[in-house]
Amino acid sequence: MTLDNLTLQTPYLSLDEEFYNLTDPEPLDEPYLISFNPEAAKLINLDSNTSDDPHFVALLNGTFSPKGSRTFAMCYAGHQFGNYNPWMGDGRAMNLGSVNGWNLQLKGCGETLYSRTADGRAAVHSSIREYLMSEAMHHLGIPTTRALGIIGSKTKIIRKRMENAAIVLRLSTSWVRFGTFEYFYYRKEHTKLEALAEYVIKESYPYLQNDDDRFFKMFCEIVERTATMIAKWQGVGFNHGVMNTDNMSIEGLTIDYGPYAMLDDFNYNYVCNHTDRVGRYAYGEQPNISYWNLTKLSEALSPIISKEKMQKKLDDFGAFIYPNAYVDIMSDKLGLAQKLDGDAQLIEDLVVTLHEAYVDHTLFFRTLSRYDGDRTPLYDIAMEPVVVDNWLKHYDDRLSQETRTQPERQKEMLKTNPKYVLKNHMLQEAITLAERGDFSMVETLLHIAAHPYDELPEFEHFAGETPEHHKNLGLSCSS
Ligand code: AMP
Ligand code: MG
Numbered sequence: 001m002t003l004d005n006l007t008l009q010t011p012y013l014s015l016d017e018e019f020y021n022l023t024d025p026e027p028l029d030e031p032y033l034i035s036f037n038p039e040a041a042k043l044i045n046l047d048s049n050t051s052d053d054p055h056f057v058a059l060l061n062g063t064f065s066p067k068g069s070r071t072f073a074m075c076y077a078g079h080q081f082g083n084y085n086p087w088m089g090d091g092r093a094m095n096l097g098s099v100n101g102w103n104l105q106l107k108g109c110g111e112t113l114y115s116r117t118a119d120g121r122a123a124v125h126s127s128i129r130e131y132l133m134s135e136a137m138h139h140l141g142i143p144t145t146r147a148l149g150i151i152g153s154k155t156k157i158i159r160k161r162m163e164n165a166a167i168v169l170r171l172s173t174s175w176v177r178f179g180t181f182e183y184f185y186y187r188k189e190h191t192k193l194e195a196l197a198e199y200v201i202k203e204s205y206p207y208l209q210n211d212d213d214r215f216f217k218m219f220c221e222i223v224e225r226t227a228t229m230i231a232k233w234q235g236v237g238f239n240h241g242v243m244n245t246d247n248m249s250i251e252g253l254t255i256d257y258g259p260y261a262m263l264d265d266f267n268y269n270y271v272c273n274h275t276d277r278v279g280r281y282a283y284g285e286q287p288n289i290s291y292w293n294l295t296k297l298s299e300a301l302s303p304i305i306s307k308e309k310m311q312k313k314l315d316d317f318g319a320f321i322y323p324n325a326y327v328d329i330m331s332d333k334l335g336l337a338q339k340l341d342g343d344a345q346l347i348e349d350l351v352v353t354l355h356e357a358y359v360d361h362t363l364f365f366r367t368l369s370r371y372d373g374d375r376t377p378l379y380d381i382a383m384e385p386v387v388v389d390n391w392l393k394h395y396d397d398r399l400s401q402e403t404r405t406q407p408e409r410q411k412e413m414l415k416t417n418p419k420y421v422l423k424n425h426m427l428q429e430a431i432t433l434a435e436r437g438d439f440s441m442v443e444t445l446l447h448i449a450a451h452p453y454d455e456l457p458e459f460e461h462f463a464g465e466t467p468e469h470h471k472n473l474g475l476s477c478s479s
Contacts, residue, residue, distance in 0.1 A: 006066040025110050032057065040148040043100065044104070060150070061153075073091075074090050075180070076089050078179030086183070091111075092112070105170045106170075121165040124431070126258070130170070145171060159478045177248055181196060181197075200218060223317050226252045231329045265358050266357070291318055336402065360465045365413075369414045419453060421452065448462065
């Protein structure tokens with residue numbers, strides 16, 4: 001389908017006017033294409049050569065409006081670093097409408113009712129980071145929003161330095177956040193809370209529509225999906241950095257990519273967001289924080305769902321929903337096909353081991369995927385091989401209880417433990433080149449992002465240990 005035939009619908013606008021604000025994008029000056037993602041185009045049935053259409057850049061710049069589209073910003077609130085902020089919303093994003101179950105959104109397209117004192121813009125560097133990482137996460141099997149394309153421009157914006165503004169066209173099956181419910185709860189607008197729950201069920205959990213207990217079951221879905229998402233983050237070594245409740249999706253999707261990072265050397269306490277001085281959103285804290293965020297969601301839903309039932313579900317999250325999801329993910333990473341007593345302990349010991357061994361997270365699991373009893377390759381990548389040695393003794397014992405053959409195990413592990421993840425230094429290289437007008441590395445990383453488990457000999461240099469001076473740095477929130 002061509003862009004001229006793209007027809008959008010705007011079901012969100014059937015909600016009361018308080019849920020959104022109709023607003024027009026402010027186009028950027030001299031927009032140009034940085035990258036187009038044909039994989040995401042398929043999701044909304046757009047032709048793979050859509051970027052050749054001059055309307056494509058115009059679509060991202062807000063000057064081409066698809067049929068049926070109306071642009072609007074959504075309201076929401078949220079707990080930011082533990083404190084409630086009643087007035088947030090899409091401060092720099094505008095929704096265009098939806099097609100095929102995907103809601104299209106421009107990020108960085110100008111001020112909205114919810115911009116507060118900020119400029120409604122997004123810098124090229126953070127936009128490239130969001131564009132690439134959301135695709136990488138998808139291909140790693142982690143629920144996430146997607147991205148169709150990105151444009152740059154001559155429009156200057158002030159961040160730590162003057163930067164050029166960009167716009168990303170993001171796609172999501174839902175843009176509703178925990179904070180959307182909080183917005184109406186704290187304003188004591190319970191009818192709207194209920195209307196929002198009905199909307200969420202229709203959009204995200206349609207199989208619950210005729211269920212008398214649908215609100216509670218929706219909450220259960222959110223709890224379970226959040227557990228799965230967080231377990232996957234922990235498994236792959238992803239640190240989100242800004243797990244405020246406004247950045248938590250009611251579908252358990254990874255949303256709003258800011259100062260995120262993939263772990264370099266494993267560090268349980270790693271904090272990618274350098275403004276997070278106390279480490280509230282440290283890598284190792286993510287499961288606890290997701291629980292905290294879910295309790296905030298349960299408070300917001302308390303006028304329409306039994307508090308006791310939600311509390312029981314939250315207790316279950318801590319007692320077994322999250323722990324089981326995590327053990328499942330880690331067992332796959334370790335190539336354990338059987339479930340045996342003691343596996344959770346083996347995994348817990350591994351976390352301590354990795355923390356003490358100073359070893360690259362991704363490289364460790366990839367190397368372990370070829371483990372055949374010879375420990376040398378693992379010793380070679382760890383700064384403290386003795387620590388690894390102790391754990392491997394237990395791992396050997398455990399493997400001896402597996403019924404799968406070694407080649408079968410290795411094959412599965414190589415499909416589970418990525419060879420390539422997008423580390424910050426790789427993204428930074430692509431950004432530096434893009435800021436000079438060379439977008440080739442954005443394309444390269446988009447390709448690598450789509451093939452995390454493949455051997456890509458020409459990109460072998462991205463599969464190794466992170467160069468020392470790029471390891472586990474803190475990133476600024478400025479975006
Ligand atoms: P974030 O933590 O980036 O997800 O953003 C937190 C809130 O600030 C959201 O309501 C954003 O829409 C808003 N925001 C962030 N950056 C800007 C900006 N440059 N202009 C307007 N609003 C912004
Ligand atoms: Mg956000």
